[in-house]
Amino acid sequence: MRLLLIADTHVPKRARDLPAQVWDEVARADVVVHAGDWIAPELVDELTARSARLVGCWGNNDGPEVRSRLPERADVTLAGLRLTVVHETGAAGGREARMARLYPDTDVLVFGHSHVPWDSTTSTGLRLLNPGSPTDRRRQPFCTYLTASIDDAKVTDVILHRVEK
Secondary structure, eight states: OEEEEEOOOOBTTTOSSOOHHHHHHHHHOSEEEEOSOOBOHHHHHHHHHHOSSEEEOOOTTOOHHHHTTSOSSEEEEETTEEEEEOSOOOOSTTHHHHHHHHOTTOSEEEOOSSOOOEEEEOTTSOEEEEOOOSSOOTTSSSOEEEEEEEETTEEEEEEEEEOOO
């Protein structure tokens, strides 16, 4: 199962649309995961229509229209893998221990908010993934997103992609 992980798209405030490179990944993915800060409900509609399956949550910048359609925390089981999607996880310091305590029944936690790519594994085996942002790099050198696969109930082939201009 092929996954596309994105967050912090901020459409239309930071970009008019997702980059073509990301839409190409949407077409290839079995599941698109969005970890919040969509801004426009129209992007929710378009990703829903163009994705084989969409799993997402709302973020701190999302208004009532987006929040009424998405949960604050999304939990799904995909090919035997327990995946949770949230927007915020707090400060980077102590993140692994904090998330391992908060999500003991999750295999992979996808989060956003910081626009900083992150890939780590806690002492309990919880994998933490933040794809960065495909539209708003902030202090990062590039806009980014992640792709991954699920094989035998494990996340594999996690790749951080740079958005080409």
